[in-house]
Amino acid sequence: MKKIAVLTSGGDAPGMNASVRAIVRKSIYHELQIYGIMRGFQGLINGEIKAMRLGSVADTIHRGGTILLTARSPEFLTAEGQAKGIAFLQQEELEGLIIIGGDGSFRGAGVLEAAGIKTVGIPATIDNDIPFTDNCIGFDTALNTVTDAINRVRDTATSHERVYVIEVMGRDSGHIALLAGLAGGAESIIVPEVPFDLAEVCSRLTRGVERGKLHSIILVAEGAGSAIQIAKDIEELTRMEVRVTILGHLQRGGTPTAYDRILASRLGARAVDLLMEGTSGVMVGYYQAGIQVIPYGDVFANEKSFSWEDYKLAGILAI
Numbered sequence: 221m222k223k224i225a226v227l228t229s230g231g232d233a234p235g236m237n238a239s240v241r242a243i244v245r246k247s248i249y250h251e252l253q254i255y256g257i258m259r260g261f262q263g264l265i266n267g268e269i270k271a272m273r274l275g276s277v278a279d280t281i282h283r284g285g286t287i288l289l290t291a292r293s294p295e296f297l298t299a300e301g302q303a304k305g306i307a308f309l310q311q312e313e314l315e316g317l318i319i320i321g322g323d324g325s326f327r328g329a330g331v332l333e334a335a336g337i338k339t340v341g342i343p344a345t346i347d348n349d350i351p352f353t354d355n356c357i358g359f360d361t362a363l364n365t366v367t368d369a370i371n372r373v374r375d376t377a378t379s380h381e382r383v384y385v386i387e388v389m390g391r392d393s394g395h396i397a398l399l400a401g402l403a404g405g406a407e408s409i410i411v412p413e414v415p416f417d418l419a420e421v422c423s424r425l426t427r428g429v430e431r432g433k434l435h436s437i438i439l440v441a442e443g444a445g446s447a448i449q450i451a452k453d454i455e456e457l458t459r460m461e462v463r464v465t466i467l468g469h470l471q472r473g474g475t476p477t478a479y480d481r482i483l484a485s486r487l488g489a490r491a492v493d494l495l496m497e498g499t500s501g502v503m504v505g506y507y508q509a510g511i512q513v514i515p516y517g518d519v520f521a522n523e524k525s526f527s528w529e530d531y532k533l534a535g536i537l538a539i
């Protein structure tokens with residue numbers, strides 16, 4: 221293999237740049253020609269490509285977002301769009317493609333793979349909803365951002381003796397809410413994986429007030445319901461003053477943590493090795509204390525497991 225490319229796709233995640241950097245530098249180390257495709261799969265359709273050199277990734281390891289830009293490409297969901305992308309890769313004589321993104325992006329990779337293009341996927345999404353990797357690139361940074369936000373909200377919550385409902389990202393999964401709730405000492409954690417019991421949330425609040433608690437933090441994953449509605453319902457039931465903070469896209473940005481940079485560097489470097497060895501149609505993850513290589517089919521057929529142990533622990537510690 222002599223000529224390969226990398227693209228970032230789906231939602232951006234802190235650490236994507238560290239992964240691109242590792243891919244570029246590892247490729248150059250092995251004397252491969254390495255190219256960046258801009259704007260994910262849309263860049264394949266539009267033919268947006270640039271040669272990457274050592275300096276192309278200088279000063280990027282600490283930057284959030286992605287220097288290759290990212291996009292959601294509805295056109296790549298069509299047979300016509302896919303044919304254009306495949307034709308472009310063939311025309312450029314690109315033999316392998318590394319795709320940094322979420323499970324949707326791996327489905328796109330699967331389409332290319334079926335057309336004979338060698339691909340390797342690297343999991344990067346703050347939602348952390350991909351199986352066979354403990355963490356996806358970006359999750360640790362988002363978790364630290366949310367934990368820091370909880371600390372800040374807690375200061376004002378305590379000073380005014382209020383209840384705060386904080387809504388966090390995660391789409392259909394509650395991983396950010398669960399672990400940030402555990403790290404931030406939230407009183408209740410509301411996630412899509414567990415049926416939500418408003419009466420139990422309210423009775424926790426009342427118990428807290430009775431034993432002299434000055435504040436309460438309730439963490440809501442966006443996929444579990446609206447923080448605004450939950451706050452209204454709690455106010456009605458408890459007559460307490462409840463405020464809402466929706467963290468939104470600030471959870472996506474920021475300098476990646478050391479953990480995310482290391483994960484991104486390891487997975488990026490391994491992805492290049494895999495293409496050189498002729499292995500493709502796989503995702504590289506960090507799982508069971510080592511780098512693992514998982515066929516896309518297994519990734520699609522499984523769901524990331526929800527940590528019931530952590531959920532129970534968070535409930536016990538917030539007793």
Ligand code: ATP
Binds near residue numbers: 232292297331344
């Ligand atoms: P995130 O978890 O951050 O949202 P993602 O990779 O899951 O990342 P998606 O928007 O689902 O994000 O997918 C990214 C892009 O991958 C889509 O815009 C589309 O171009 C391509 N893609 C998704 N699903 C498929 C599919 N079934 N077939 C071909 N391409 C797909």
